Amino acid sequence: MESQTKSPRSLLICVLVLCVQLRLASAGDCPADGRTWVPFRDRCYYFVHGEEDAIKSYTYARAKSLCQGYELLSVQSAEENDFVVKYSPSVWKGRVNVWLGMYYDTNSENMRWLSEDPVQFTNWEDSYPSDLLPMETCVSLHSDTGKWENVSCVNDLENGVVCEIAQKVEQPRRKPSALLSALVILSVLAIVGVSAAIWFVHQKHNFGSSIVTAFEYHPPFRVLDTDQSCLVESEELDSVP
Template sequence: MEPRRRKARSPSVLCCVFVLWTQLQLGLSGDCPADGRTWIPLGHKCYHFVHGEEDQIKSYTFERAKSLCQHYDLLSIESPEENDFVVNYSPKVWKGAVNVWLAMYYDTDSDDMRWHGQIPVHFTNWESSSFPTDLMPLDTCVTLHSKTGKWENVSCLEEVENGVVCETHQFESCFEEEVSAKSSPLMSALVILSVVAIVGVSAVVWFLHQRHNQGSTIFTPFEYHPPFRVLETDRSCLVESEETDSVP
């Protein structure tokens, strides 16, 4: 019996490895900004806790807090896990309790609170059972108490708070700000072209390998199993003759 030939490995595995490598090289792995500040990754976001001198907690107005984040956003809380993360990490940055500014405002069009960028608020953690309305809508801002994690509405113009946390999405942080919104189609095209090129090169290498391999053809990776074995013509006649002679 002829030894069974070992199947050649499909180049698809190699393609997958190269595609993953290409994505990492294109910056799709989700890194935090490398601007000299300390960023802490969590989920799809990165966070920077702003603090003053080592033994001194400074206070900032809402507008000053936004300017400290430069071209990044103030903190927004979209889940209980994110809220707990801020509470648990705050003691590593600040001594004692602080009130952290949140990137929330009162939208007069919808008569509801929204995150900056007109993002709806789904998760809340107010101190009272419902959102208080003792402030004018245009003067309504929100802070988070680092000890309890509860939220409180405060005046955007008159209050100063001592906690500032900046945030950004990990994917957006890998690109320049001015091209981040336009880079997605270009990056998608580059990934597709890279995949096509890798598949083409892998196919050529596989073809040449099979062609120069002794005793094999380019069809060696494929095995054909017919549904039944067809006897040769001479042997068929011989079997038929023997069956005829054996009949009494």
């Protein structure tokens, strides 16, 4: 009968495969919500578009509602600004004015992002500043030039909306992952050690049984009793002439 005990090598392979599967399952970047998210550096972007060849127009309030749960586009660098300009033609036809998630903060009397981050990069047109009231001042980005324009948060309609969110990076999980990896390694070693001991005992038991069986005494013929042997010898002597 074949042994049902798995070898330590087989158990080790099974555990390693399980660890790889768990590692892959925990990985992730952009949201998996059925929409097309475009990764760029540590952010993910969703370019909202309507029906093909249809005029699209959104108020500032509507643009924010379309990105509910995420952020309306905020541009923090020239590289990010260029990314939006270069990717826009693959979504929209012709020039599009994209709402930026910027507003006028009455406390600081400066423009700020909806994420409450300070404005560290700008790309204004030559017409900046505008004659709009500060409380009604919002900003749109021209998809063909990448320039920014002051527009009315209340009265203007723009035809481009981009939502964004930070990618799910693994840096914050490094310490827990290291602990988990150590526990997995210790578990593997423990499983391998116990399995090796069981396998060794099983093999030793089988080997010992084979030795006993090999050294069992099987006489080639039946040995006569002592009395019977003497009787045979006397008969042989009497028969000698």
